[in-house]
Amino acid sequence: MSEWILQYLYLPQDLSSHGHELDSLTGWVHLLMLILFVGWGAFYLLTVFKFNKKRNPSADYKGVKTHVSSYLEITVAVIEAVLLVGFSIPLWADVVDNIPEETAKDVVPIRIIAEQFAWNIHYAGPDGKFGRTAPELVDLSNGNPVGIDKNDPNAADDVTTVNQLNVPMNKQILVKLTSKDVIHSFFLPVMRVKQDAIPGSEFPLKFTAVSKGDNDGKYEIACAQLCGLGHYRMRGYYNIMTQEEFDAWMGEQQELLKAAGEDDGW
Amino acid sequence: MSHSAEEVQKHVKVYITVFAALMVLTGVTVGASYLHLGSTAMNITLALIIAGIKGTLVAGYFMHLFTEKAIINWTLALTVVFFIVLLLVPILTELDTISLI
Amino acid sequence: MDASVKEKSSHDDHSHHEEAFIWKYVFSIDHKVIGIQYGVTALLFLFFGFTLMMLMRWQLAYPGEAIPVISGLFSETTMPDGIMLPEFYNSLGAMHGTIMVFLAVVPLVVGAFGNYLVPLQVGAIDMAFPKLNMASYWVYFVGGIVMLVGFWMPGGAANSGWTSYPPLSNIATTGQTVWLLGMVFLITSSLLGSMNIIVTIVQLRAEGLTWMKLPFFTWAQLVTSFLLLLAFPPLEAAGVLQLMDRLTGSSFFMPSGLVVSGEVLDIAGGGSPLLWQHLFWFLAHPEVYVLILPALGIIAEVIANNTRKPLWGYKSMVYATIFLGFISFTVWAHHMFLTGMGTAINAFFQTTTMIISIPSVIILTALMISLWGGSIRFNSAMLFACAFLPMFGIGGLTGLPLGLTASDIHLHDTYYVIGHFHYVVAPGTIFAIFAGIYYWYPKVTGRAMNEMLGKIHFWLSLIFINGIFFPMFIQGLAGVSRRLYDGGASYAHAQDYLYLNEFMSISAWLLALAQIPFIINFFISWKSGQKAGDNHWDATTLEWSATTSPPLGHGNFEVVPTVYRGPYEYSVPGKDKDFTPQNEA
């Protein structure tokens, strides 16, 4: 049933491992809404048709005498309780709990630092460890948008990109999300992921892409929270890759880093 | 409240006692803050308990809440409930986040 | 304190000589005049808020194209060559939301309807504190002016959304400071007004008017006033804190280490951006019930009167309303599900959110069942009331997927939310306001509005308003974010749904045209409408049966009424009239 109604709900394609469950909740709720609306609507139309002044010149003081409506109300409450306890609460717990360790096997940790109006993406690199960052070190002109401390040994293989998020398929991605300036909201429609990026805090976020979808893995990051005059164009690109493609890309980045390192010797 | 002169006369005695108690308690608050009760939380609790007692005295006697009509006490009870919600939930939220720092 | 200083009744000092114009119509302390002042001012703001939105809809339908005809009206800093700048779009959005909520709808449903009708419905000669009542209007008026002044500030009016989330609002242009000042005035005004309404209902009820004989409208006003009284102060506190941040450089809402445009901000830091959100929504969720409860009250009156039968389940409606008011203080964080909440808090807030939908269902069901067995007169007021039910139904039902966190993840901050709440406020509350205007117009002016124009107004409004808001659900489900200056044009995932933008905008402009019959009707009928008797609709509540139309200048009633029965004694078996007024012995 929930599958049936989902066809009519215009949701974007779902390419994530967890999105299916969220969508099915969306489907069930909309089904409930539809039934309530159609049921009540039918009663309503019947009433306004039947009881207009012409057809029914004198009103009935008592009106409806049964208590069917109370049972109906109780039913609505019970269904809501089921959706809540059976779906929504466990699904949410699944989304926010069991955040994997950054260093765990098969986890790709990525830091994402939002700013007006771009997504800065910070990969830990092959060592799986993030270098130290500090706000004073942010230097836009020198290609250091996230303020990496280049003296930190962990930082040597760290890769940063702007507005380009590449992820391997079928690996759990662990995003650590924060913001430099104001509140943004990290939104990947096809991943069923949305989380506010709040300056001063860092929030974990996990998802796994299971398919490249109809658009060969090329999708968008949207900003969902008003963040200033450029909010509407704070768009990033999101690229789902196979593991090989991802490794190849990461390798390329490491080469570039080495080349740059030899140039200016940091 | 009906305030016949004799009754008020009686109240005045109460007011003066309460006043004395408030003065003493103010001293106690300051004194207590120099005690080291092990943790800041303990100190805060103690200070708030004393302030609570003082507040109750002011509200109960000076503001006549102890003898006030039901309607006013109910209004305040309602307010207190919302006040507690207001105080508690930001704290709980702070404690239950998924943040990493 | 101010209460007792200002309460002095004026009726005795003024009753023997003609009052000067200024005391009678400008600084009046008569609740009816104040009600009308509130009403007219707020309708003008409603119109203004609507105008702002029509400008936005141009930009959404035709992003980046110059606006025709009126482009000359705007300055270089807002719409150079008629092309809207993003800053200006954001200002329009923030001001549309603020004006609609705080300057139009609340003043209409509480300031105008509440002020005018509550004393009449409870059989009182005026509000409990007439001077405070006047002060409340004028503070509102000043607040409104202050808000408007924002448009002339360098950088334009506030542009951080009506929610004004920091840090964005902290670093925003001066318009934000003006917005905050305006809010402080508006909050103060609401506080004064709500105190007055509560005291009036509790203290000045006519003899015999016990709690369960109060008209439902008055009940709704009572609960609403408690919401205003207790929920507004936290926003006032938040406003003060944000003013401190903006004016004295404190950092209540600013965490350490902010980097804006590549520069580290020179502030103490250590604050919390979420603190604002908590304080804001602590107000703003009860606030949405402030928008809807009086509307439900209006609808209940109109339905009872036009079905010619008592409301079905009056008592359960009253209890549901009280419960709704109570629980509305515990759901606020459902606007903040994605700010990083843990499981416990999250479970709490989604549970309360589901709980709060039950009393709404009860009220709606009761209203709908009230229709059954009636002898329904479909006049303009009743048409709007009838349309309200399914429209509020759509708005309320779409609140459910938003209230469940798992489905809110995808829907939060998309057009789905915009669709949800506009269904409850526009074809919901605004329709209720229209119903109320058509219904009580004869009482206020002594003349009825034209039914023909009213029906045209109704049918056109119903069609076009759905044309605006229904497509929003489609866009929202597809993932189109709200508050986008280009309506989503730069996002690939929005491309398939962009054609809806034009459709919605055209509906919005047609909706504007549909208001012309109403505006004409409103002004023409004042002087030349059909004359109405004291009890134009054969109603039972005190404002109709115990007063004249328009009500007496002084003291409202010729004889202060005594109440003998419940509010909706229509079609009582065995009576020859189909209505039995509350004050009939």
Added chain:
Amino acid sequence: MNIPFTTNPRPDTGVYNAKLGIWLFLASEVMLFGALFSSYILIRVGAPEVGENAWPLGSDILSVPVAFTNTMVLITSSITMVMAWASLAMKKFDKYKMFMGITIALGLTFLVIKGFEYNSKFEHHLFPSTSNFMAIYFTITGLHVLHVIGGLIVNFYLWIPGAKMWESDPERFTNRIEVAGLYWHFVDLVWIFLFPVLYLL
């Protein structure tokens, strides 16, 4: 026609209008200060344990003796306020004048002391922008000071110009003093909590 129950209580509720009014007003004030206390807690709980943003001990920065004195002043003004009302209830107008006069004087004393206190903070370059502690200190005490000023204006009105009412309508005048007193005690009550929270902890 006059509005009923301005002087005498309504039988079924037992209160007169202004009394219910002022209590509703105070209820909203509870929420106002409650929100500020709540902000204080949230920011304090969120502050780091150590480092430059750590929460300071109030008594290291603020002067406890000064605040202690001020607490005493305000508590005393509360008792004189209630005595002013009691005097009227006993029909002793002269005593009312005296007690109200003292109340106002004490209120002014509070403001003067507070003024010196603020001034010494500014001299030490302590501003709201210095730290969150200073910010919340200035905000809450500033708002409290505004409340004191408001109360003083009302009290002054009732002391001199408004006291004429004693001749025309003594009952109602007594009620007014009661209402003004309720407000004044509330301002005192807020301070009773402010003092330990800001100065001692």
